[in-house]
Amino acid sequence: MNTYDSLLATVSAQSGETREVFDPATGELIAEAPVNDVATLEAAIDKAEATQPSWAALSDEERIAYLHKAADAIEAAAEPLAELLSREQGKPLNGPNARFEVGGCVAWTRAAADTPLPVEVIVDDESGYAEMHYRPLGVVGAISPWNWPMMISIWQIAPSLRMGNTVVIKPAETTTLSVLALVAVMNEVLPEGVLNIVPGPGSTVGDALTRSPKISKIMFTGSTPVGKRIIEASAPNVTRLTLELGGNDAGIVLPDVDPAAIAEDLFWGAFINTGQTCAALKRLYVHDSVYDAVVSELAKVAAAVPMGVGLEEQNVLGPLQNRPQFDIVDRLVESAKASGARVVLGGDPDREAAGNFYPTTLVADIDPQQDLVLEEQFGPALPIIRYTDVDEAVRLANALEVGLGASVWSADRDAARKVAARLEAGTVWINSHGGLHPMIPFGGAKQSGYGREFGVMGLKSVAEPQVISG
Template sequence: MNLTPYQMYINGRYCEAQSGNRFDSLTPSTAQPWASFPDATEVDADIAVTAAHQAFVSPAWAGLTATARGKLLRTLGDLIADHRELLAELESRENGKLIRETRGQMGYLPEFFYYMAGLADKIEGQTLPVDKSDMMAYTLHEPMGVVAAIVPWNSPLYLTAIKMAPALAAGNTLVIKPSEHASASIVALGKLVEQAGFPAGVVNIITGYGPSAGAALTRHPLVRHVAFTGGAATARHVVRSSAENFAHLSLELGGKSPQIVFPDADIDSAVNGIVAGVFAASGQSCVAGSRLLIHDSIYDEVVARVCERASRICIGDPLAEETEMGPMTTLAQLDIADNMVQQAISEGAVLRYGGQRVECNGGWYFQPTLLESDSSSNSLMQEEVFGPVTAAIRFHTEAEALALANDTRYGLAAGIWTRDIARAHRLSKAVRSGIIWVNTYRVVSAMAPIGGFGDSGYGREGGIEAVLSYTEKKTVWVNLSSEPMSDPFVMR
């Protein structure tokens, strides 16, 4: 079989790994290999980080004004818009996400670069009203240096953009390490970076596995910030590695997000939101609304309608326009979904729909699945599946709904379905999640921060905060007095 060969992008050139080793990538819709990539090791990570560091201190990048950086980002956004169809097809081929969704993502992706381009020359310090009349003090925001961006397989370019755009706007340089399961679209981004006019070494892309290439990045002494999206287990390794280089961290991890449906909700809208929240993208989303908390008075109706809609979901080739749910990205993730459903049933959950693998062209498909649980301690109510699987539970009062919503170690997202505006605001304040959607679900914007509480990580991506998180704050003191300094042994 002829595989498409891809290369890494380091210091403005496409190249192989120093070892010459490569690995194959499988397309999840058929479980067949379709492309191959260089298998980077610590040696390659060091080369990429060194290139990024040299670019960071070079006049070609460090000498640019913030406005000039913004223009480069805007040009890159334009190029992504021009190539959105190619990028969408690459992502759908390599991770199984619907072409309808990847097209939508690629169509919106330039907005992240436009927004951050506009912020590049608006990163301002402050003049401080210090309590010393002969002194002036002010603050500056300066770029950190080399940023390591480690990106998972479920939305590679989107999750790269929300790291890359603010990091570059702030004046940093990057080394990006995509998942070994979905590297093609990010490698393709390298060509667009070059066409946009970024100096060599400002953006570098290495491909390979987490324990080798990824781990080497997180502990490299020249890396000043690690932006990681992925699972909590890997994040713990990232945190431990950061003890070696004291790198700043932003961690966007998993979730076990509740969707809370009250009796006064628009049921049609709520059912669509539930389907969008957990069956879209085959449930392979950090913000998947995988816990359904439904008021007892409407519980049977909502569950029945979700099951009926699930039964009509068209499962198949993600590149086909009519498909509504594609495959799981990896065989391992398919096994996890299958095993977790069986585990939940053994603990007393009742299967209402789905729960089976689907035979389709040899790919890794799983049915949209809904189970009922009478206990919040069931493993399916507590553990992230990262698949098209949701568990429903009844509640009777708002207080009970809130307790169930917060009965988790995660805190990434939540959906609240009600026409009662006071209740919506009460719960938005009380639910421990970084993102609250009221009467909608799975909405993003370049202007809106994304991040979680608890085991969902820390730090925020998106919005003005994202740019500032890639800067170091410096305080400058200026002596305005013409008199000699006073006693050198006394601190002013």
């Protein structure tokens, strides 16, 4: 049975090049993480390539059974996995955080296993017969981020394995231990060589993974600039890509809302994972007639939500995962202050503290062209913009080059849907923001990437469609 100490011992580096891992809430040294090189990556790719034919030769039912065993193994190790995630990433155990994330790993693995994907009959009439099959691609290269390191890794791993591919995954450099532990638990029940992990720098290991001619598909979640580099690096091999890139999600609050009724959902849409979520609400446009009331009710909710060390059970907001991200949020809020925007709550971090805590921050009466609005802050700071005409709010929401998610808030669902249809985003939520479902496709528009994950579309995205005609 896995414990926190046994898992940490399994994934900590004992020799070779290492990197110190510090708890972002306390500054405490957790362990040494391994740092692999390109030669290690190439060996892992070769192993995955050699294993893939035998994995693909299994029946769909056999691969489904393996995924259920992997889900069971994650569930059995849920508490030590959550503790390690909390210590390394910073997110609290409770709330929509570490325990929630490990539970999501279990749920998404089972969903990927159980989603039916039958042969599709395309034509069956006097003109002929044709059917669509979905074949394995080969080796999938997965590159996961630091904000939801375990769950997003599962979003890449589980469908790939279900469809008969093998996987080589490179975790983010600052959340290496979490993903190493997740993979170690899964590999207790998976055949050797099916799931491989190689931690290392993006500039060397990540770059080599995207350039390898032996990789048939790259799945990446991260920033748009890195996504563009992956497109360039993989182009000579015509590698298939699924890219979930940066977002700066807009929410539009229509004038018919009850501010008190929507305040808590607005808060969690923006501040889940302390704002460190690609599809979090990052700029909120509120009609003038309800603006002051929405700001007031949102501030009441925000002020009551405890932030602190993740292992302390009462906390549901934690630190920023790394200091560079803290500095980005700090810079953007200071820029907003200097522009004359009104800080309703927060905005006063202790920059000398050991942990990367940035207080929950609401910024009102801010110019829509201010940096805090235009740049993705990826932290616990929400700009709230006043508008008087919904056409102008839609124009501002669509003005940026990204379009991952968006939301519309209204007591009239039909009116909200009409506004939602005008927004340029991969997903538009009504009266909520950021909720995901394992059967509902998810992905971005514009420079927030391309390809879809989850459900039937997610399985098809890691497979090669093949028509058999005649």
